[in-house]
Amino acid sequence: MTVLIGQLFTGVSIGAVLLLIALGLALTFGQMGVINMAHGEFIMAGAYTTYVLQQTISAAGWSLLVALPVAFVVAGAMGVLLEFLLIRRLYARPLDTLLVTWGVSLILQQLARDIFGSPNVQTRAPDLLTGNIALPGGITVANNRLFILALAASAVVALTVALRVTPLGRRIRAVVQNRDLAAVSGIATARVDRMTFFIGSGLAGIAGVALTLLGPIGPTMGTNLIIDAFLVVVVGGIGQLKGTVIVAFALGVLQASGEYLTTLSVAKVMVFIAIVAFLQWRPQGMFTLRTRSLA
Amino acid sequence: MTLFRGRRILAGAMTLVAVAALAACGSKTTDENTAAGVSADVSGDTVKVGLLNSLSGTMAISEVTVRDSIMLAVEEINAAGGVLGKKIEPVGEDGASDWPTFAEKAEKLIREDRVAAVFGCWTSASRKAVKPVFEKNKALLFYPVQYEGLEQSPYIFYTGATTNQQIVPGLDYLKAQGAKTLYLVGSDYVFPRTANKIIKAYAEANGMTVLGEDYAPLGSTEFGTITNKVKSSGADAVFNTLNGDSNVAFFKEYKSAGLTATSMPVVSVSIAEEEVKSIGTQYLEGQLTAWNYYQTTPGAANEKFVAAYKAKFGADKPTSDPMEAAYVSVYLWKAMVEKAGSFDVEKVREASDGITFEAPEGLVTVDGETQHIAKTARVGKVGADGLIAEVWNSGQPITPDPFLKSYPWAGGLS
Secondary structure (H helix, E strand, O other): OHHHHHHHHHHHHHHHHHHHHHHHHHHHHHHOOOOOOOHHHHHHHHHHHHHHHHHHOOOHHHHHHHHHHHHHHHHHHHHHHHHHHOHHHHOOOHHHHHHHHHHHHHHHHHHHHHHHOOOOEOOOOOHHHHOEEEEOOOEEEEHHHHHHHHHHHHHHHHHHHHHHHOHHHHHHHHHHHOHHHHHHOOOOHHHHHHHHHHHHHHHHHHHHHHHOOOOOEOOOHHHHHHHHHHHHHHHHOOOOHHHHHHHHHHHHHHHHHHHHHOOHHHHHHHHHHHHHHHHHHOOOOOOOOOOOOOO | OHHHHHHHHHHHHHHHHHHHHHHHHHHHHHHHHHHHHOOOOOOOOEEEEEEEEOOOOOOHHHHHHHHHHHHHHHHHHHHOOOEOOEEEEEEEEEOOOOHHHHHHHHHHHHHOOOOOOEEEOOOHHHHHHHHHHHHHHOOOEEEOOOOOOOOOOOOEEEOOOOHHHOHHHHHHHHHHOOOOEEEEEEEOOHHHHHHHHHHHHHHHHOOOEEEEEEEEOOOOOOOHHHHHHHHHHOOOEEEEEOOOOHHHHHHHHHHHOOOOOOOOOEEEOOOOHHHHHHHOHHHHOOOEEEEOOOOOOOOHHHHHHHHHHHHHHOOOOOOOHHHHHHHHHHHHHHHHHHHHOOOOHHHHHHHOOOOEEEEOOEEEEEEOOOOEEEEOOEEEEEOOOOOEEEEEEOOOOEOOOOOOOOOHHHOOOO
8 A cells, every 4th residue: 555655656756747848848839839859958958057056056955946937037048049040930831840949959969068068967956855754654755756746736837827817828829729810819929929939948947957856967868858748748639738737647657557567668668558549549639629720 | 741741751761761771781791801901000109099988978977987097097108108119099989878889989990090909888788789899800898897797708808897706795795794685776788687687596596585676778767666666675685786877866766765775775886986976975875885996995006096097187086996997907908918019919818818917906817718807896885975985895806707607506697
């Protein structure tokens, strides 16, 4: 029983990590339809931001807190730059966007290598986050995992609220649902696109900060994450956040239980098979957005 | 329409792959035809040697330090007049933590740069990838890292420990400490899998039980489940054969789960001083490692090595076992060449038996038959200062036995 609950928590926390890395993508790919292969490098940028801040602010706790907004802005700014320079010229050509952003991702990886060196680096976690909380029954809950879970939850809540109630959120939804009609109604769609890209990329930066609590920071960390992120968004369904949330946690728990019963590699295979089977049954993903747009 | 376009792209990609495969086959045949004609270029007043280490990717954390210590040995030898009157000219290549890249760069060093010997490789996967290249071209590799044994190549000198000089003594130590149950955690490639096969055979013969074994892909950073399994097994000790910076994620998770060196000690065979520093002493204090050398190993030769390394690369840089083995390998090669009076690979090999060197770890002797070296085994404990303090040693150098022929329990392994 203890093991079961411990494993369930591990699954949920894997889900939280998946959710954090996929949330930004759910916005840029899910809402805007841009296949941004450099999304993983925005996560890397967030992680390196944490590292740089920790070199400047030596207190691990403060540097982590400061890193959250700074990483959001750094990654967001990179996203806006990418959107402004390249992606906005390619909105009608999704396959070219894929190639271009992949190229950008390689350039960013090399840039990270040149700036920070090829070997991976680590950050120190604040003492508060290296311990654990012991629950009755011998269950321990790791503090860093709890922090990531809370961070993922607040990111989802903040994003949902922003999309539902703010004027910007209304404009984003209008553009997603019917770009032409939004444009004739006086919405500056190009500016909305840029803001959407800023928020989506910024969320990748936040994911990067969270990942420094779990493992090393390196130039190739983005490549390892981008596939998982796309899987979550594709299975969750385009144009909806709730699909992404549900699928992230479902895949996390599936991965953790599969890994517990078999081995890590077999569990990965099981997850992939489950995804393929699911997409055969529902190619459009878990939830879809019905729109009246002609595209 | 999009569907058709997709198919066309797919077809294009397939063609590309097919062409690449054909090209690869083609180049292979030409290699074989001219293989006999390659020998080291020693006509000038320098002799080239190849340095093949990962300077990028998941293994760079470890391999960069090996490159540094090889460079140190090369510089020292050059300052003292070189080898057979020739200065050593190092040619560096990056294996990029990618095994085919290692094979490709090895081929380049041997055939294009025509080096007299190559020093490098860390993971067994990279060594297995380059082994056929060295055998085909009859060139020499000096491999400086502890490994899983069960291998012997006429063109490789193994200057790190084989299993009977590291893993078996490590297990002996655990047994003496009263450990009855073990949990095995490793990276998913040839070294951890073979090492764990040996550990299981040892455990069976020595009344120990292996409660579970788990593997994570190299570079994996998700250890929540593995840690849960380890914790719930209640094993007396964990034997850790993880490589590279998966160790960072594993030990962070281990500490988060409330496991400590006193509640469940971990014996690691791939964590040396450099890795302790980057994983963070806060996660490793009190944990055990099995090696043949620590920065704290006493002796004049080690004091000189540590001082020279720190003077060149910085006072905060620790020295470690693979670095020491790499440093020693250059000196052993020099001694072999001087004894042979030639850079010729076959002559160097013939001259190798019985060569000794007063290494930082103590006296080492080359065994010409297995091309391994006799080394002293050590077990150490990570201290608060990030250094490893010896808690046990074998007292004298252990003769290398890569196929564990002298251990009856290891009969079914090779």
